[in-house]
Amino acid sequence: MESQAKNFEITEAYLAGSGRPALTDERRLLLEKLFALPGRDILNKILNLDDPREMVQGVPCEDFFLLIKKVGEEDSVALLELASVDQWQYLLDLEIWEKDRLDIPHASRWMSLLKQADCRKLVKWLFSEGQYLAHYHFFRTLEVVVINDKDEVFDIPEGFFSLDNVFYIRVLDPQYRESMENIVRVMADEDLTRYQALLLGLAGVLPAEVEEEMYRLR
Structure with a gap:
């Protein structure tokens, strides 16, 4: 839980300086509960919400990236379908680069996953x-x-x-x-x-x- 708390502190600081709305207490609590679950349970919990798209797109890009990692890349198509293009962009910026070089196999893999999503x-x-x-x-x-x-x-x-x-x-x-x-x-x-x-x-x-x-x- 300590690492999770640190992550949310970083996210809150980032949002405070970006002009984007900070996480509400309700959404912060939901994220904390999600990160405590196994990957498959995270996905099921999100998909069973009343408005899963609104919830996912309201998650900061940093935490969306962590959700994808926790759920597992191959199982993340449903989350990718719900995400915003800004969240996609953030994910790709972290995933398809090897230092200052674009990793074509990784880019192809993520293009394939995004194609499946939408x-x-x-x-x-x-x-x-x-x-x-x-x-x-x-x-x-x-x-x-x-x-x-x-x-x-x-x-x-x-x-x-x-x-x-x-x-x-x-x-x-x-x-x-x-x-x-x-x-x-x-x-x-x-x-x-x-x-x-x-x-x-x-x-x-x-x-x-x-x-x-x-x-x-x-």
């Missing part, structure tokens, strides 16, 4: 605040072939697929092929123009510069 929300975030991650991650994990001449017949290599008969995509890591294909399909469905602009922009990505900018913005 692929549409993930796509909207990748089109906006998460655009640097989208460009860098896609640059590292996708092979893209652009075919502009519709009058020519091209022999598309095995493993490529296209959603618009212009951009042909192959996912490089077989472990995340299904996950990444689902993400790009939802991207095209959400906004075909932005999807095409993202893929077209991959040719101009300077990975070191994008990675440096992402690290600066953490």
Whole structure:
């Protein structure tokens, strides 16, 4: 309990200096009770609340991260679905970096988990605040072939697929092929123009510069 109390003191101090509302006594007590439970019981307790989304999104990002760790990453999809994009961003900032380098396998794993949680929300975030991650991650994990001449017949290599008969995509890591294909399909469905602009922009990505900018913005 001492470590939990210290954690809440840090959280309260952070909130006091951030302009964000501090935890209410009721929510602080609930968090203390949650952290005292086993991971599976934490998840069940949250899901059985009258408004689990309001509760989860009202948790400071630091404590949300600890909840994910306590529940277990593979069992956390339901919590991720309830979370805000700010909580997602905080989680990714802690999880996908190895010192000052972006860890692509970790990023792919968390992209897969977020896709399972809410692929549409993930796509909207990748089109906006998460655009640097989208460009860098896609640059590292996708092979893209652009075919502009519709009058020519091209022999598309095995493993490529296209959603618009212009951009042909192959996912490089077989472990995340299904996950990444689902993400790009939802991207095209959400906004075909932005999807095409993202893929077209991959040719101009300077990975070191994008990675440096992402690290600066953490």
